[in-house]
Structures are given as structure tokens and as C-alpha cells.
Amino acid sequence: MGRRLKGFLDQARRFDPTPEEVIRSEGRVVDACGRESRAPEEIIEAMVRFEQRFGGIGYKLLVGNPMTYGLRVKRHGPRRGPTAYLTEQGWAFAGIVDGDLTWGLDVLVDGRVAVDYGEPIAYRVLNRNVEQRLQSDALLAELRHRPHRSFEFRVANKVTPSIPDAGLPPVLPEASGEGALWWGGGESAFFARLHSWIYDGMDSWQLWAFAVQPSAVQDVRDLVAFRALQPVESTWCHLCGEPTTAGETCTQAPGKSA
Numbered sequence: 348m349g350r351r352l353k354g355f356l357d358q359a360r361r362f363d364p365t366p367e368e369v370i371r372s373e374g375r376v377v378d379a380c381g382r383e384s385r386a387p388e389e390i391i392e393a394m395v396r397f398e399q400r401f402g403g404i405g406y407k408l409l410v411g412n413p414m415t416y417g418l419r420v421k422r423h424g425p426r427r428g429p430t431a432y433l434t435e436q437g438w439a440f441a442g443i444v445d446g447d448l449t450w451g452l453d454v455l456v457d458g459r460v461a462v463d464y465g466e467p468i469a470y471r472v473l474n475r476n477v478e479q480r481l482q483s484d485a486l487l488a489e490l491r492h493r494p495h496r497s498f499e500f501r502v503a504n505k506v507t508p509s510i511p512d513a514g515l516p517p518v519l520p521e522a523s524g525e526g527a528l529w530w531g532g533g534e535s536a537f538f539a540r541l542h543s544w545i546y547d548g549m550d551s552w553q554l555w556a557f558a559v560q561p562s563a564v565q566d567v568r569d570l571v572a573f574r575a576l577q578p579v580e581s582t583w584c585h586l587c588g589e590p591t592t593a594g595e596t597c598t599q600a601p602g603k604s605a
């Protein structure tokens with residue numbers, strides 16, 4: 348799991364997870380026509396695995412609403428309890444509420460994490476798995492109070508940004524997935540996060556440059572690695588929840604994570 352994630356989770360408030368016997372006796376699936384039936388073994392196992400590892404985790408990240416993990420969270424629709432729904436990416440169950448998005452996330456039976464905002468917004472996978480999501484949040488909780496600058500760029504829908512590693516610190520694979528890309532080590536770090544996918548067939552990504560010293564925070568437009576993406580400076584920093592000033596570094600991120 349790694350020391351960073353362990354330390355982060357040690358501070359995360361924990362609720363009681365749903366007991367295994369409850370999942371086994373109450374696990375249901377609702378098919379595309381709304382018919383409900385007993386969940387097949389494969390789905391029950393995925394729910395049990397998820398709940399045993401992550402059920403009951405809770406922490407705050409950016410805006411102060413808690414992130415909560417566990418089968419007790421409720422997906423749209425009237426049914427409570429451990430229930431899987433058919434999505435375009437396969438069976439998924441409600442397992443996470445993202446307090447920053449104030450929206451529930453799906454945990455797919457293969458472990459990936461996705462978000463369903465409903466039509467006409469495309470269903471979208473955000474994380475390779477729950478642990479990757481937690482690693483990314485743990486890293487962000489640690490780095491968001493460091494001096495940083497906020498940028499953004501666009502790529503075609505569902506195209507993974509192509510970013511050569513020239514001049515960047517090493518990729519942090521444990522924290523990187525479909526909607527989060529991290530580079531870090533030593534004095535500097537970079538974080539790209541998928542922000543939206545609803546405009547003109549384009550994905551919008553946010554990109555932050557962090558450094559220990561304010562004067563060392565880089566303008567990503569000067570870095571060869573990001574040049575092809577033509578990033579622009581953001582007018583709003585989502586880490587601080589405040590407007591930015593062109594050319595200036597955020598040095599006082601408000602709020603507390605965890």
C-alpha cells in the first residue's frame with residue numbers, strides 16, 4: 348500500500364462497513380429494464396472485496412464535504428443496500444460519494460471507478476481502481492498546501508494526453524490512472540486531472556505545478572513536456588477555490604484535508 352497512503356488512511360475517519368453476511372444475503376442486481384434479482388456470485392465477491400478493503404473510509408479533500416467509501420452510499424433510484432446496476436462499462440455498484448463533486452461514483456465489478464452524470468453526459472471511467480484513487484487523493488492532500496500554479500488544456504474526448512517525460516520528475520504510477528496523471532520527486536510535482544468532457548467533443552484537463560519554494564514553481568508553458576498540449580493559465584484554482592491572478596503563484600491554499 349505504501350507509507351503515504353497508510354498515513355493518509357490512518358487519519359481518515361472510518362464508519363462501520365457493511366458486514367459480509369449482509370452483502371451475501373442482500374446483494375441484488377437491477378437490469379437495464381429495472382428488474383431486480385439476486386446478484387450472481389461474481390458481483391457478490393466484488394462487493395465483499397471492496398467493502399472489506401475500503402468500506403467505511405471517509406476524509407475531506409478540497410471543498411470540505413467528505414469523501415465516503417462503502418456500500419451504504421446510495422445510487423440514484425430508490426433501492427438501498429448492496430445493489431449492482433448495468434452500465435455501459437459493465438456491472439457497477441454505488442460505493443463512493445465524492446464530496447468535492449457532491450456526486451456518487453460507481454465501482455465497476457472489475458475494480459475501476461467511474462462517474463455517471465446521466466444523459467447526455469457520457470459515462471466516464473476516472474480511476475484504474477480504488478487504491479489508485481486513494482493514492483491520488485493522499486498525494487493531493489499532501490501537496491495542495493505547497494506553492495502552486497494552475498493551468499488547463501484540452502484534448503479530444505477520451506484521448507489520453509500525450510506527455511513526454513522530458514524535463515519532468517518521474518511518473519508516479521501508483522497515483523496515476525484514467526483521470527489523474529502525476530509526476531513528482533524532490534522539490535517539484537505536477538498533477539493533471541480530467542475536469543470535464545461535455546464541450547465540443549473535447550476533454551478539459553486541469554494541470555498544476557507544485558514546488559517547495561514559491562520562486563521554484565514552474566510555468567508549464569515553458570516545459571517541453573506540456574508544449575504540444577498548449578496549456579493556458581486557469582482563471583480559477585480548484586485547489587484553492589479562488590480566482591487566480593495571471594502569472595502569480597498560489598501560496599496559501601485554504602482549508603485542511605483529511
Ligand SMILES: [Zn+2]
Pocket residue numbers: 495497584585586587588597600
Ligand atoms: Zn491555488
